[in-house]
Amino acid sequence: MAIRFFNTLSRQIEEFIPRESGCVRLYTCGPTVYNFAHIGNFRAYIFEDLLQRHLEHRGLKVTRVMNLTDVDDKTIRGCRAAGIPLAEFTQPFKNAFFEDLDTLRIKRADHFPEATAANHIERMIAMIGTLIEKGHAYRAEDGSVYFRIRSFPNYGKLAHFNLDDLRDGVRVRSDEYEKENVGDFALWKAWDEADGDVGWESPWGRGRPGWHIECSAMATGILGDELDIHCGGEDNIFPHHEAEIAQTECVTGRPFVRLWMHCKHLQVEGSKMAKSAGNFFTLRDLMDKGWTGREVRYALISVKYREPLNFTFEGLSAARSSLQRLDEWTLRLRSLAIGATGEVPVEGVEAFDLALDDDLNISAALGAVFEMIRDTNRRMDAANLTPNEAAYLLKWLEGVNSVLVFGPDLEPVPEQVHQILDRRAEARAAKEWKLSDTLRDEILALGWIVKDTKEGQKLSPAAPAAMHH
RNA sequence: GGCGGGGUAGCCAAGUGGUAAGGCACGGCUCUGCAAAAGCUGUAUUCGUCGGUUCGAUUCCGACCCUCGCCUCCA
Structure with missing residues (x-):
C-alpha cells in the first residue's frame, strides 16, 4: 500500500519514495522568534x-529539522x-x-538549528562564496550579495511563475537599486545603521545573511544535499522556497528536494487573521480563554492541510465535544x-491508516x-463486544494516538476531593440526597x-469559563 | 493584470460517472432521586448559478457569480 502525497512542484499526487529506503529526511521551516507564534x-x-507521526507509524524513520530564524528585520x-x-x-x-x-x-524535531549559530553562519558564507565563484551571485x-536569478533557468518552477510575469507589478525598493534584476534576492545583506551591533564579518564586509540562504545552509548542513x-506554509512557496531551490542546486548541482508539501493558511471566523481585525490569536490567547492544548490541536489538525481552515470558536467547541466522545x-x-x-481482531481498523496514506486525508481518517x-x-450496548475485542481496539487506539495524540490530560485529583467523594458515596448509599x-x-x-x-x-475537571467571546 | 485554491445540510467537512462519510448543534428514545453525562436514533431527493456531454453528473466540459491565497523576506 503506497503512501501518496501532493507535490507542489509537479502539482500532482505522487507515490512517496524516500531516497534511502525506510529513512525520511524532513525539513520544515520554523518560526521567526520575534514574538509569540500565532x-x-x-x-x-x-x-x-x-x-x-504518520510516516513513523508506517514504520519509516524520520529525521526532522526545524530551523529557528533568530536574525532578520523584525x-x-x-x-x-x-x-x-x-x-x-x-x-x-x-x-x-x-x-x-x-x-x-x-x-520535537531532531534538530532546531538557529540561524545565528557560528557554524551555520560559516556555512552560509561558504555557500555564498561558491555561488559567486560559479557566477550565480554578485x-x-x-x-x-545578490543571487542572479537569470543564471538559474528553473527559477519559478516551484511557484509556476515565469520571470516575465514577475516583472509586472514589481516594486523596486530604493535600497536595492543596485540589483541587476529586480527579481534578484539578497544572499548577504550589508550592515547598515538600522542593524545596530548585529552583524558578522564576511569576505564582502560586515553584514548578515538573507533569510533564504539560512534555510539552504541549515538544511544541507544537517540533512545532506538532497532532502526527501x-x-x-503556502506563502513560503514564493519566494522563499523558490530561492532555496535556486541557491542550493546551484551550489550542489543536484536536485535539492524530492517532495515539496505546503499547507494552506487558516482564516478566523471566515476572514483573514489580522491584528487590526481583532481576530488574531496566539496559542496563549486561547489558553487564557480556557481551551486546552489538545482541543486546539484537534481543531487545527482536523481539516485537510491542502484546504483552507476556517478557525472558529464553534469549531473549538466541536473539538471539545468530539474529544469527550x-x-x-x-x-x-x-x-x-x-x-x-488476549486480543481478537475487529473489522475496519485499517481505514484510518489508509486514509492518511492518501495525502493525509485526515477528515476521512x-x-x-x-x-x-x-x-x-x-455492540457494547447489545453486550455483543467481547473483552478480547475491546483489548484489540485499545491496542489499535494506541496506534491511532501515536499519530493524533488525542488522549486526555490527566490532572491529578486532589486528596481533598477524594475524601469528599468517599463521603458522598456513603451518603448516596444511604439515600441521603x-x-x-x-x-x-x-x-x-x-x-x-x-x-x-x-x-x-x-x-472531570470543571471547564474554565469564557468559552465564547 | 498573472498564477492557484474553494463554494456539499444551522456550523465544520469527506467523497464518487449511478442517485450523498464523519464531527458539532438540534429533535426523539434509553438510562436516571435530582442534576449532569453517556449511549442509541432522526434530520441534504440534494452538492454556487446557467448551459453542454452522457442512459445517467454533485462528480467530466464551458461560461458566469461569490470567496480566499500568492505575485520578493508573512506558516
Missing part, C-alpha cells in the same frame, strides 16, 4: 507533526526597540515556542477489557475513527464536576 503558524507545525527591530542584545531579545520567544509545541503535543556596491520532504469510548473499552485474555466508535458502542447534593457542590467549588453513572461517581 495559531496560523501552528496550523503549519501541526500539519508537519501529522506528517511525521528581530533586529525588536531588540533595538528593547535596547537589548539580539540573543537576549529572542531567547524568551524561543522558550515560549518550545512550550507551545509541548502544549500542542507536537513532537556583490553590489554596498557589500550586499520540505514543508512550509472519544474519551468516553476509551473508558468504556477499558472497563470491558479488564476481563480480556477521523471519519473512520468515529465510525468505529459508533459501531462498537452499538440532600447531603449528596451538598457534597457535589463542595466538589464543584474545588474545580471538579462529579457525575453519577451506572459505574458510580465520575469526576
Whole structure:
C-alpha cells in the first residue's frame, strides 16, 4: 500500500519514495522568534507533526529539522526597540515556542538549528562564496550579495511563475537599486545603521545573511544535499522556497528536494487573521480563554492541510465535544477489557491508516475513527463486544494516538476531593440526597464536576469559563 | 493584470460517472432521586448559478457569480 502525497512542484499526487529506503529526511521551516507564534503558524507545525507521526507509524524513520530564524528585520527591530542584545531579545520567544509545541503535543524535531549559530553562519558564507565563484551571485556596491536569478533557468518552477510575469507589478525598493534584476534576492545583506551591533564579518564586509540562504545552509548542513520532504506554509512557496531551490542546486548541482508539501493558511471566523481585525490569536490567547492544548490541536489538525481552515470558536467547541466522545469510548473499552485474555481482531481498523496514506486525508481518517466508535458502542450496548475485542481496539487506539495524540490530560485529583467523594458515596448509599447534593457542590467549588453513572461517581475537571467571546 | 485554491445540510467537512462519510448543534428514545453525562436514533431527493456531454453528473466540459491565497523576506 503506497503512501501518496501532493507535490507542489509537479502539482500532482505522487507515490512517496524516500531516497534511502525506510529513512525520511524532513525539513520544515520554523518560526521567526520575534514574538509569540500565532495559531496560523501552528496550523503549519501541526500539519508537519501529522506528517511525521504518520510516516513513523508506517514504520519509516524520520529525521526532522526545524530551523529557528533568530536574525532578520523584525528581530533586529525588536531588540533595538528593547535596547537589548539580539540573543537576549529572542531567547524568551524561543522558550515560549518550545512550550507551545509541548502544549500542542507536537513532537520535537531532531534538530532546531538557529540561524545565528557560528557554524551555520560559516556555512552560509561558504555557500555564498561558491555561488559567486560559479557566477550565480554578485556583490553590489554596498557589500550586499545578490543571487542572479537569470543564471538559474528553473527559477519559478516551484511557484509556476515565469520571470516575465514577475516583472509586472514589481516594486523596486530604493535600497536595492543596485540589483541587476529586480527579481534578484539578497544572499548577504550589508550592515547598515538600522542593524545596530548585529552583524558578522564576511569576505564582502560586515553584514548578515538573507533569510533564504539560512534555510539552504541549515538544511544541507544537517540533512545532506538532497532532502526527501520540505514543508512550509503556502506563502513560503514564493519566494522563499523558490530561492532555496535556486541557491542550493546551484551550489550542489543536484536536485535539492524530492517532495515539496505546503499547507494552506487558516482564516478566523471566515476572514483573514489580522491584528487590526481583532481576530488574531496566539496559542496563549486561547489558553487564557480556557481551551486546552489538545482541543486546539484537534481543531487545527482536523481539516485537510491542502484546504483552507476556517478557525472558529464553534469549531473549538466541536473539538471539545468530539474529544469527550472519544474519551468516553476509551473508558468504556477499558472497563470491558479488564476481563480480556488476549486480543481478537475487529473489522475496519485499517481505514484510518489508509486514509492518511492518501495525502493525509485526515477528515476521512477521523471519519473512520468515529465510525468505529459508533459501531462498537452499538455492540457494547447489545453486550455483543467481547473483552478480547475491546483489548484489540485499545491496542489499535494506541496506534491511532501515536499519530493524533488525542488522549486526555490527566490532572491529578486532589486528596481533598477524594475524601469528599468517599463521603458522598456513603451518603448516596444511604439515600441521603440532600447531603449528596451538598457534597457535589463542595466538589464543584474545588474545580471538579462529579457525575453519577451506572459505574458510580465520575469526576472531570470543571471547564474554565469564557468559552465564547 | 498573472498564477492557484474553494463554494456539499444551522456550523465544520469527506467523497464518487449511478442517485450523498464523519464531527458539532438540534429533535426523539434509553438510562436516571435530582442534576449532569453517556449511549442509541432522526434530520441534504440534494452538492454556487446557467448551459453542454452522457442512459445517467454533485462528480467530466464551458461560461458566469461569490470567496480566499500568492505575485520578493508573512506558516
